[in-house]
Amino acid sequence: MNLDFTAEEESFRATVREFLRDNLPTVLSEKVRTGKRLTKQDMEQWHAILNRRGWLANHWPVEHGGTGWTFAQSYIFDLECALAHAPRIIPFGLSMLGPVLIKIGSEEQKAYWLPRILDGTDWWCQGYSEPGAGSDLASLKTSAVRGRDAGGDHYIVNGQKTWTTLGQHADKIFCLVRTSSEDKKQEGISFLLIDMATPGVEVRPITLLDGEQEVNEVFFTDVRVPIKNLVGEENKGWTYAKYLLTYERTNIAGVGASMAAFDHLRHIVAAQIKNGRPLAENPFFAARMAKLEIDLENMKTTNLRVLAAAGHGVAPVAESSMLKIRGTEIRQEITSLTRRALGRYAHPFVSEALDEDFNGTPVGPSYAAPVAADYFNNRKLSIFGGSNEVQREIITKAILEL
Known part of the structure; x- marks a missing residue:
């Protein structure tokens, strides 16, 4: 279609x-x-x-x-x-923080932060997940305690965030922090903007299988944050976080990226030969390719529906979770089929071959170089942004009211 x-x-x-x-x-x-x-x-x-x-x-x-x-x-x-x-x-400032500031931020925050996102003055990262608070994000423990001295009102932040994507490049981080432990865990969370150059902020890299430093741990030790960097109301951050996550999950679906990857896969199955014939003519592969293309077309339609609703001011909830589930499953299936299509060329992996200045001898055809890295990296897609299991619970509550 x-x-x-x-x-x-x-x-x-x-x-x-x-x-x-x-x-x-x-x-x-x-x-x-x-x-x-x-x-x-x-x-x-x-x-x-x-x-x-x-x-x-x-x-x-x-x-x-x-x-x-x-x-x-x-x-x-x-x-x-x-x-x-x-x-x-890069979505963190543009597709995550920006919409939150536009909807919830003060006029002063909008006037200051939004132009800096656009012109690249600030590079933002996201401080949500913690070692004990991944899919159960509301269990986060990073604390922000109000203080006051000669320097004025401020928060003192202590704790740890993990899986902070591209945090090594960032100079700012938007964080969920615990400002109260008296009520339900969701009701004591606030949304705070933190300058990563502040004393007490430490970034430690997490090196992945492909040798990439894509994610990091971020530690906060008595980090002083001005009260004016609180977005919205204190203890209302969980509501703002859910609003932000609908944008993140829709973005994770990656319709365009999936289509580009599928075109790449079609090129590979046309070039790879099995038993003297292109792999594209193999009935097993042709059937899986056909199912994948149908799923991708269906996701494109759903994505357009969600975008249309968002364009009329309706924040997607169950729909963004649906897109997140199907989008990540489709992207994983594309990389899985690509790995299968390459056969023995999918096994070797030279991390240095992904660097711009690599001058070594490639293993296999040129289109094989990133396949192993893509396959393993995409295993994370069904976990981050709220695991697919959690997304199914959201759909159940939102649609079936169970």
Whole structure:
């Protein structure tokens, strides 16, 4: 099934493609296409290009620097960027914190923080998960205690966050912290903005199987945070966190990324030979590819429905959980089939081969290089952002009222 767009939307698609052709640096698209590691400078370069065009925060209201696009235009933009192998837009400031500030933040916070997200002054990371509070996020223990001295009102923050994605690049972190232990655990949480240059903040890398430092531990020891960095009301952070997570889970679905990965898989099964014939003609593989394509088309339709609802001010709840579940399952199935399609070439893995300046001898065909790393890295998709098991509970409560 192919989704039909209006003539105006097709014209917009042509505009996006022209922009990408003229402005997406070839070195960046090639690094993305071949699975090379992106540097902080690479990601910042693409953000700056989009910001100059006014397209970086395309889902924000126009008065805050957004585009005023329809849901279909946002969908088309994300899809075409993925198919052109553009670097992904880092979501923490733009797709997570930004919408929370726009909906809940004070006018002073909006005026100060939103422009700094757009122009790249601040790089944000997310301080949610803790060693004892992953899927059960409300069990978090990082504390924020009010204090007052000659320097004015402030919080003193102590605790630990973990799995902090790209925290090694960040200079700011938005955190869920415990400000009360008197009521239900969900009711004593606040949403706090913290400068990572503050004394007492320590970032420690967690090295993954592919040698990448994608995630980190962040420790807080008597970290002093101004009261003005509290977003919304004290002890109401759980409500704000749930609002943010609907955006995160919809983003995790990764429709555009899945379509680009599926196109890559089709290229591989057409090139790989089994028993003298392309793997694409193998009945077993053809059947799994057909099911995967159907699932992907269905997810595209659901994604458009969710975007349409969000465009009318409806924050998705069960729908974002559905997208998160199906999106992560589809992305895992794509990498699993890709690994199977490559056979013996999927087994060897040279971490250094993902670096831009690698000059060694590649193992297998060029399209095999990132497959092992993608396969293992994508195992996490069904866990982070709220595990898929937790998402099924959310769906059950929201739709079946059980």
